[in-house]
Amino acid sequence: MKRLVALLTLIALPLWASPPAPLERFQFDNIDGGEIVLSDYAGQPILIVNTASRCGFTGQYEGLQALSDRYDAQGLVVLTVPSDDFNQELASDAEVKEFCEVNFGLDLPMTGITPVLGREAHPLYAWLRETHGFAPRWNFNKVLIGRDGTLLATYGSGTRPLSRTLTRAVESALAGS
Template sequence: MSIYDISVRKSNGDTYSLDKYKGKTMLIVNTATKCGLKGQFDSLESLYNTYKDKDFVVLGFPSDQFGQEVDNAVEAEQSCRMSYGVTFPMHDLIKVNGKDADPLFKYLTKNSKGMFGKKIKWNFTKFLINKEGNIVQRFGPKDKPESFENDIIKELT
């Protein structure tokens, strides 16, 4: 199984396969609009705007796993767009851990290891995926997106 075999759902309920992003570098992030780390939306948006013409995409997945998200996906997306100016693709409200975890995050956590094991510990855990669909690196919640910009650039070249 590869990441391209996984389908994800947008906040409007439409689903699509991640094979849409074959040949692109992806940064997949579990987000939360009420989280103390929400300032990372600015950095994520900046990276997206800087490199989107070079086949880079940021994919946001709001998670209510840690009790720091609004009540539904549409509200989460609107908050991201209105409050933080997010233009990168946002998705349905999901769980990132446990038996009800979204299949994408089951795949990501199974195939990468964080500082304290496979489980996602908090919002804004980030996964860098290369153009071949492989997980290159996993970044923790406190890793600011600009701190690993060179890792992204390396994958784009």
């Protein structure tokens, strides 16, 4: 009987259902030292953005900070992941941190410089590629993960942090729907 119930449960799941992210598996080096462990944000929506300091979209840092400021008290986490996969990042974590603080007053959680593509991709980005077919096409691609660890949406570089599309998705994620 238990097998039948389990089988019926699997059949009843919508085909588009996204398996939750195994957040406990994903941790990043923190640009400030130590680690950023995604399971510490369990129950909160997380917007993860691969970034670069010398990109035409670098001005989006300002919008990411504003998005965080607007929704942080409601539980949104905006995590920036500097990456040099598109050859537009500064040479060191220290340079990236200083650049973001001086130019944008950034106080968002930030990883160290991290690969997001190919064989060297961070395990989160490898999971996104393997499970959802998503890999960043450029800097400032955005991944929205819901409170339950479900991938809610991905956005390209052209989606501005304060765009209606993204803010509506964030508000829906915060509402838990």
